[in-house]
Amino acid sequence: MLVRPALLPSWPPGVADLFGREGPLVLEVGFGDGRFTAELAKAHPEWLILGAEISAASVLRAYRRLRREGIGNVRLYHGQGPFALRNLVPPRSLRRVIVNFPDPWPKKRHQRKRLLQEGFFRRLSTRLVEGGDLLLTTDHEEYFRFALEEAERSGLYRLEVREPPEAHLRTKYALKWREAGRSFFHAVFTKVAEDPHPWPPIRRYEVAHALLKGNLPERLVLPRTPLALPGGVAVFLEVARGEEGFYVLTHVEEEDLTQDLLLEVRRSAHGVYAGVSRFGSPLITEGVKEAVRALVRELGKAGLEVVQDHT
Template sequence: MLVRVGECPFPLDPAPEVLEVGFGDGRFTAALARLHPQRRILGAEVSAASVARAIRRFRREGIANVVVYHGQATFALRNLVAPRSLKQVYVNFPDPWPKAKHQENRLLRREFFRRLSTRLAEGGELLLTTDHEAYWRFAQDEALASGLYTVETPPPPPHHLTTKYALKWKEQGRSFYHAVFRKKGEDPDPWPPLPRYPMPHALMSGKLPLLESFPKTVVRFEGGTAVLLEAARALPEGYYFLTHLDEEDLVQDVLLEARPSAHGLYVGLARFGAPLATPGVKAAVAWLVGFLEGQGLKVIQRSY
């Protein structure tokens, strides 16, 4: 049920036909799954607590046609969804980012609509429901500016107003706004999934030093940053290095490791947690290898 991006194929197979962005506690998703039991639904959510609550709900209610991704919807759309496969995308009560200086964080911008067009089937649609009128109008302007959608603004369907936030806002007497963005064209850029890399690592010779202290280090690379936070002793000998990676549409906390192997000291990405090998991981491994070279170790082989 939970997608592990380091282990799953890009795109998912079988391909999702429905995507819900920001599913919260999963009540709308569960209702949608019961309404369309023959459709495979992908939910994307950034909140770990919401993901846990939704998975418990799906298991409790016997929902079997939903897969869950913990992370940004743009990453899921690009890598987990096959071209021209989506019939519907649901975006219920997205963060409106109301301040002008934060509007670049809004999901429903022109670039997103262009990219979405490559994943929607012919006539596929995005359905937006929100209590924020300015965002509702903003999304319409952005979709129309892409030239790839028709836009309709009917009243919100009643079942769209059963989400946690809809019920909360209804009690407060707020107004609701709805829009249907239907694909009429497709962007020429196919927006292919990210390339898959083998596990980045190096083999080194020499004695691993005792690291009584390890400096928190920020590694900058094109497209993001890697932060090596701390080192922890691994038994019987070796170290783990907790590393936070922030790349385009993807945030990961991974473990790098330095440990003896049959071919020398292995320095690279640990498999714990099924991480995705990315340019950021390669940059972090390269820094760690350089750090250990500074401690007197020699590189036998580089694979990153």
């Protein structure tokens, strides 16, 4: 029921890899505590519902709700919606996207963080089936108008402003804001054309490590300067000494994916191992490999020599 990309047997996965069967695929971005998701799954048992949510606490609450109610046609992903759309949804396979009460990021300087921008609508068109749609419900009128303008600018959707479906007003926040007397806004964005630029899934690697010869240094001091990546950044946050060597807490940000992971520098039977720790099952991406390369370069400055490079 919980999707862990690093543990999926195939990459990118197909619908059957996630759900064990084929069927109409629906993506919900920001499912909160899962009450709407559960209602939707029970109302449409033939649908296969993939939910994406950045709050770990919300994922846990939704997971417990789905288990408690015996719902089997939902898969939950803890992370950004665009990552799930890009990497967990095959091209032209998505029947519907549901976005209920997204963060409006009302301050001008934060608007670049809004989900429903022209670039998102363009990329979404590569994943929707012909006639597939996105349903937006929000209480924030300015964001609602913004989303309409961004979708219209893409030229890929037919826009319809409607009354919100009653089911969309039974989310946690909708119930709270309905009591406060707020107004709600709803639109349907139906795909009528597709962006010509492909949007391939990120490349996942099996390993990211190097073997070196030489002596482990007594101390490992790494620069805290952010390492620029294509579309992101990596930072060595902290170094800790263990019985076998060093552990390096590393922060890696890439497009729609942020990971905090451990890198290791330790003595092995074949020399000194420098690479990704399996703790937490991180997704090994190009950004993670670049962080390992930077670590190996620092070890080279300390006098170690690379004998095998798998970075």
